[in-house]
Amino acid sequence: MLSIKNISKSFADKKVLENISMNINKGEIVSLLGKSGSGKSTLLNIIAGFEVSDSGSCVYAEQTIFDNKHFVEPQNRNIGFVFQNYALFPHLSVAKNITFGISNRDKEYQKHKASELLELIGMKEMGAKYPHQLSGGQQQRVAIARVLARQSDLILFDEPFSSIDTELKLALIEEITHIVRSQNKTAIFVTHCPREALFISDKIAYIENGTLAQYDEPKELVSSPSCMSITNLFGKNSFMFKEHKIAR
C-alpha cells in the first residue's frame, strides 16, 4: 500500500530524518510515535507532499509519488490529511467543507455524498452550520468526513487528539478508529502519547532523533523494546496494552 525507502531530510544544518524506511499494508493503522521535534510530523508532511525530502523514495498504490526524479504535487496524490487544528475552511458550511474535494463532481453526487458522510460522523442535521459553530470534536469529525469524501485510501492524521479535552479524547479516539476501520482505510497517526499509540495502532513506528528506532506491533514494542527510551516509555504503559488487548 505504502512503501517508503531511505528518506532523509535536513533543515539548514540540522538532520531531522535519516534513512527512514517502512512498509504499510492496506487497512493497517500505524502510529508514528516520538518526542516533540523527533521528526515524525516532518515524515507525515513528506508523505503528503507538503515537504520535499532530501533523498529517498515513496511508492503509494503502486505509483512512485517521489524519488530523485519524480515529485507528484500534493493535490495529485489523493492521500487524505487531517490536521492538528482541523483546518476547516471558515468561509464554507460544514456540507461545503465536506464536498470541497469533490466540487468537480455533479451537484447531485455532492449532495448525496455530504448527506451520507454527515450520517456516518453523526452530524446529520449540521450540514448548514459553519466551523466556528462546532465543538473541537465535531470539527475533527468534519475534517475526517472531508477526507473520506475524496475516497482516499490512505489518511494521515497529524496529532489529531492533542487539542481535545481528556474526558472526550477516549470516546473520540474510539469513534475515529471505528470510522477508519469500517471504511477499510489505511491510516497513519502522528502522536507523542504512547497510550494513544497503543490504543489505536496495528503497528507503531518509534522515531527518535530522526531515525526509526523500532517499527513493530504494539506487543513487540512492549515485550521486546529495541532501545532504552522505548523501555522507559512503555514500562509505565504496559498495563494499558493489556487493557487494550482485552478491549479489542
Added chain:
Amino acid sequence: MKARGYLTISVIVIFVILLPIFSILVYSFGGDSDTLRHLLDTVLWGYVYNTLKLILYVSILSLVFGISAAYITTFYSFRFDKTISILLAMPFVIPTYIMGYIYSDIFGFYGPVHMLLKDLGLPTKSYFDVLHFNTIVVILSLVLYPYIYLIVKSSFLKNSTALLYPALSLGKNRYQLFWKVILPLSRPAIAGSLALVVMEVVNEYGAVAYYGVDTLSTAIFSSWFGLNDPKSAAFLSIIAMSIILVLLAVEKLSRGGSSYRSEPISKELVKDELKGIPKVLAYVFLFIPIFFGFVLPFIWIVIYSFKYATQMIDDEFLSAIVNSFVSASVSALIIIMLSFFISYSIRISGSKQAPYLSRVASMGYAIPGVVIGVGVLTLFGGLDSFLIELLSLDGLLISGTVVALIFGYSVRFLAVGISTIEGSYDKVSININKASRNLGFGFWKTLWSVEFPIMKKTLLFGFLLVFVDVIKELPLTLVVRPFNYETLATKTYDYADNTMVQESAIYALIIVLLCFIPMIISNKGD
C-alpha cells in the same frame, strides 16, 4: 509548477518594481555635473542639515503627542474617552501639504486671526511670521503623531493585558509597571511608528516648499525641474535614501538581541478613573492635537469649499476627480493583486528566507516619492531613448504617460498592500492552504477558492488604503505625471502655489472625505 516556481515569479516581479531605485543608483554614480559640484560647494549641506533638523524636531514633538495620548487613553477612563480616542487618530485624514496651506491662510498676514487682532487694535506683525521652520515642525507633528499614537496604543494594550496581573502580583504598581515594563516592551512599536514619521518627513514636499524650508526633497525638485539636471537630482535622492536607511539600521542595531514579545491574555485592562486637576489637564492636553490637527483645519476646508463651490466646480475640477479616481483605482488594483500574489507565494514556499523578500519589496515606502519619481523618469527615459532609436520613433513612449505614473505608485505603495495582507495572513493557519491542496486543489484554484474568500475583506481594506495613499500622494505625482494631467493633489498644490489657498479648499475636501473611508472601516473593526 512547484511553490518555488511561483516564488521565483515573485522575485522577478519585485526586481522589476525596484528597477527605478536601481536606476537611480546607477545613474547617480554614472558621472559628474557642474550643478552637482556647485551644490556640494554651496547649499547641499544646508539641505541635509535642514532635513535632519526637521526629522529631529518633528520626531520629538510627535513622540510627545503620540505617546502621551496613547498613555492617557489606554490607562485612564474619563468622560467621552472613546470618542476622544477616535478623534485623536483623525489628523491622519488631512495630508501635510493641505495642513500647511490651511495654517498659512489662518495665521497668515491677511488671515482671520491677524485681521481680528488688528481690528481689536492689538500688535500683530511680530507674531505672524507664519512661513517659518518652526511652523512646519508643528504642522508635520500634528499630522504625523497619529502613526505613533495608534501603533503605540495597540502595543500598550497588548503588553498591559499580558503583564498587568503578573506585575501586580509581584508588588509593582501601575506607574512602575508602565515605566519598567510596558514602555521598554513597547520600544519596537515606538521605533516602528517613528520610522514611519521619519519617512513621511523626508518624503514631505508640498508644505516645506510652500513655507520656503529647503530640504533634500525640495532640492531634488529644484535640481530636476529648476536646474534641469537629472544627475544632481539622482545624487540628492541617494542622500535622502541613505538618511532613512542609516536611521533604520541604527535603530535595528541598537535593539541587539533583545526580545520584545509578550503573549497577550484575554483579560480586559481595568482603567483608573481620572478625577480633579489631572482630568482637566488631560482634557486640555488632548484638546490641542484634536483641535489643531483635525477640527480647525476641517472646519476651514468645509467653510471655504462652500464659499468657493460655485466658482471652483467646473470641468477642471471634474477632470481632476476623474483622473485621481482612475489612477488611484487602477494603481490600487494592480498593487493589491501583486501584493496578494507575492504574499501568497511567500506563504506557501515554506522557505525560511522567503519572508525577507517582502521586506525587500517594501523598500519603496521608505524612499521619498520624489526620489521614486526621479527613478521612474530615469528608467523610462532610458527605455524611451532605446526604443526610439530601435524603432525610429518620435516623442515620449512610456515616460510622461499614465503608465509611468501608475508604475511609480506601485513602487511606492506595494509595501502598504503587502503589510496589510501579511498582517491578516498571520491570523490564518497555513494548514487551511495545505488542506485545500491535499483535497486536490492546485496553486491557482486554492488561491481563488480558499485564500481569496478568506482574505477578501483584507484585500478590500488594503485596496482602500492604497487608493487613499495614491489620492494623497503629491511629490511623485508632480514629478511623473503626463503634461497637463491634473489630480486632486496637484490641483490643490497648484492653487496654493498661486496664492489661491482658499480656492483650493474644495479639492482638499474631496481628498479628506476619501481619506475618511478606511478610517471609518478600521474604527468599526470590520
